[in-house]
Amino acid sequence: MTQGKQPEFRFKPGAGGLVKVLGPLETKIMQIVWREKSTTVKVVHRRLQDTPERGDIAYTTVMTTMTRLAEKGILNRRRDGLAYVYTPAVTKDDFESMMVRRVLDGLMDDYEDETIDYLLHYLAKKDPQRLQRMQRELQVRAAG
Secondary structure: OOOOOOOOOOOOOOOOHHHHOOOHHHHHHHHHHHHHOOEOHHHHHHHHHOOOOOOOOOHHHHHHHHHHHHHOOOEEEEEEOOEEEEEEOOOHHHHHHHHHHHHHHHHHHHHHHHHHHHHHHHHHHHOHHHHHHHHHHHHHHHHO
16 A cells, blocks of 8 residues: 555444445455455456355446555556456555554544543453453553
């Protein structure tokens, strides 16, 4: 991804996984591109047709969606003859980390106390050992 270019997304907290920040088709396409590493619209369209929940997605819909993902900075695109070849502009792990940071930055900017209170409550309830590790880490940072 180009340095400094931040893709624009909407956050849908009720959705699952990457669909929280990408649409369902964008998520399916990105899963294929991350797996393939380098691909074309034709290959992605074929892979989508092979999935059980395929739903007869038009080739032009896949092409438009991949073009938009390239415009958002998530895919790289280069012409190879008559077709475009698409590669991920960012790894799946880096994309997920970037989205978590952006969501948490937004929450901390607007609702700092509520966000921290909720995270502490969440960890106390779901993962007390991780909360204890965080407490130790905070003590080390405060002392250092």
